[in-house]
Amino acid sequence: MNGVSAEKEGVGGPELSPALRKLAEEWLTLDRNPSTVQEIERLRDDGDEKTLQSLLGSRMVFGTAGLRAKMGAGYSRMNDLTVIQTAQGLASCLLEQFGSGECGKRGVVVGYDARHNSRRFAELSATIFLNKNFKVYLFSNFTPTPYTPYAVVKFGCVAGVQVTASHNPKEYNGYKVYWSNGAQIRPPLDSDIQSHISANLNPLPTSWDTSALQKASSDILDPLASVTATYFTDTLHLCYRREDNASSPVKIVYTPMHGVGAEGAREAFRTFSLPDFIPVPEQIDPDPEFRTVAFPNPEEGHSALGLAEKTAERHGATLILANDPDADRLAVAERSDPSTREWDILTGNEIGALLGWWLFKNYRDSHPHFNGKNVYMLASTVSSKFLQRMASVEGFQFEETLTGFKWMGNRAHELLQQGHEVLFAFEEAIGYMCGCRVLDKDGISAAAVMAEFAGWLAGQGKNFRQQLDELYARYGRFESEVSYFVCHSQDTFTQLFNGIRSRDDGNYPKTCGPYVVDSIIDLTVGYDSSSSPPDFKPFLPVDPNSQLIKFILDDMTCECTLRTSGTEPKIKYYIEISSKIGETVSKEELTKKLRKVAEAVVSEFLQPERWGLEARPTQ
Known part of the structure; x- marks a missing residue:
């Protein structure tokens, strides 16, 4: 057994389902981190099916250029095991895309911020790339995220990884991936990487051993001084x-x-x-x-x-x-x-x-x-x-x-x-x-x-x-309001947006408060009412895995967008009102109208009380 603790035969609450018990034992077989092993063991022994299901029942999926989640045990969390699985999958994808020769010659950049575990996750990733014969540029200290995409281009690397959760609370961490052009990955690369992760879930014994990073090698380089000199x-x-x-x-x-x-x-x-x-x-x-x-x-x-x-x-x-x-x-x-x-x-x-x-x-x-x-x-x-x-x-x-x-x-x-x-x-x-x-x-x-x-x-x-x-x-004057509501249920998001799509006799809304809806762009289902029939295809790409609907209101002077966040449990709304060139409108006048539109959008489209949405914290 690869885990740090032997399986306790017969231990565990009787209410655990066989499938969930199997997932827990699988985790304990794969994981070598004492802290997360003990966490899963405790939950298994307590028979905490609800928590175990949330931790083991689903896996993090590549979203906004990578992964972001709370730290802790389980496949839905950021931890040593899920980082190893991610790095093994990314390495496999890069080898398929570029070949071993290019990966060894050009290499990858690995950076990290100052969050808990960021350096650890970066070193595990660098170890896996090094073991796959990549050249590795591993920053010797935490750095701003922009240094990593800059370094990818500077050194001509095949990819870059930044371990960061940006502005999220302290409990979070993340794994951001840049491609060889120095830009964040976008579809279909995210799905391709996810497939390679799924095919590389068993950690290699060498993936846990970061000691190779301490050995002098031409394949492991610190880019910090060079990057800061030219950036x-x-x-x-x-x-x-x-x-x-x-x-x-x-x-x-x-x-x-x-x-x-x-x-x-x-x-x-x-x-x-x-x-x-x-x-x-x-x-x-x-x-x-x-x-x-x-x-x-x-x-x-x-x-x-x-x-x-x-x-x-x-x-x-x-x-x-x-x-x-x-x-x-x-x-x-x-x-x-x-x-x-x-x-x-x-x-x-x-x-x-x-x-x-x-x-x-x-x-x-x-x-x-x-x-x-x-x-x-x-x-x-x-x-x-x-x-x-x-x-x-x-x-x-x-x-x-x-x-x-x-x-x-x-x-x-x-x-x-x-x-x-x-x-x-x-x-x-x-x-x-x-x-x-x-x-x-x-x-x-x-x-x-x-x-x-x-x-x-x-x-x-x-x-x-x-x-x-x-x-x-x-x-022309532009005034905008951006805010959000918190919701932890994806099913609620789906029901809310589907309700908007069928609000008026099974169709999209024709009005919002006193304002007429001039046109609608739905980038979830691929519909733009202002485009040519019969397909009404929008000019922007469609993403059926995220919710986004845009409304143009009041003779094209107001634009309202509703969308779900790719990294946080939020539904966001964006409203902008503008005056025309040469039109004299005060800030106060435009802001007053903006507030009226926002109130109508919240009460008629979002309906927070109906859907149990939590208001944005008071500033």
Whole structure:
């Protein structure tokens, strides 16, 4: 028997079904981690069928570029055994796709964040790749997630793995996979990898032994120094006012939210010749317990940024920049009036509009023979259409993709291969890709770009909110609301969305409150009412395994999207209202209408009381 503990004959509650008892014994045969072995043994001996079923009855499935789940025993959790199974399957898939020669020559990158078990999971993965004769680039310390896709391209690797759960609570970890182009995997690669995992569930004896990583070998390399040396040099193509940055009058507070971003953010500021930021002392060092925040996600607003706000007030700072724990996202808050304690937390859509305009302005200023037909910006389908409007005015190209950087990163790579320029891509969940040195969201480079932008604005006597108002005056005003409800039942999600599809006499809704539904796009079943009959096929890819319906309301001035999250038990809604170019509409007027639409969407489409949905925690 391979487990650390012998099977206890006759032990176990009589209520355990034979199938579940078999699963428990199978786990104990395969697992060698004392902690998770003891957990399954205890549950088996207690006859805890419900918990065992949740842990062993289903397996994690590749979702948003990989895996993400709570840590603990069982096939539905992140642990040594499921990581070994995943790495064995990924190695098998890569060998099939690229061949042993290419895998040995080009290799894989393995990185990790500062969460509990992240280094352990990374070392187990690196061990398996090494035993399969891959060259392995294993970071010697935790790093921001963007370093891994950057390293994949830098070294020409066949793939990359980052062990991270991004902004999830401390109980979680994850396994993010990048392909040879440096972008997150997307269908059908995820299904292919899943098939190889299923075919490689029995751990090899060597898969548990990480001692091989300590032996001197030309096949195991530490890329940390090389990556950091060139990553920051490469960010300079995003820096347009380096000679002025040192005299920036903006005092900036920065927090990595107990994560791994601080060192990278400092170096990015130095590279841009920006003044040092003021750190949030309680959050500047990595802490896998995330002791000062209930949810280590700066997107949560004041509840996550409270310590940063207090730090800024003590130092008289007017700008806060915050990365999430793996430093691939960026939140921004400013205080335009130092005499008040009010902080204006910019939405992800507002930051996207600002960054898109800033990068476009500087690119066009530096290219006298600007040709907009060759210049692209991207945004996910649930994000603001501000860039689309700006593109129609300024003459560059805009494309919409499915939700997530696995779609935007791969599309950006395709456009680059065709000889185009991709200046920017973003998603409303505070994810930004400035330039294309990293084909994924990158909170480190975005922080430096925003800091330079803030300094330039201060020289003009403006802040970000005032700059947004100027952009809205030129392109039309955009206001959005993004929120979510929590639900742990996939069956509820399915019933809720199917109910929406059949609300009005067995068909999609014709109205939402007082607003007429102009068109509907359903990317779960593959229906777009604005497309040509008889198939009404949408232009974006269809994914029957996730729920997403988009409604265009009120004479095309409002867009509402409902979708389930790929990584969390949430149903999210995204609503954006815009005015037309030249139309004078105040923020207050548009926001009032936005609230009315949101109330109608929640009460008529989501019906939280009927479905038992939990409201988003109060900020």
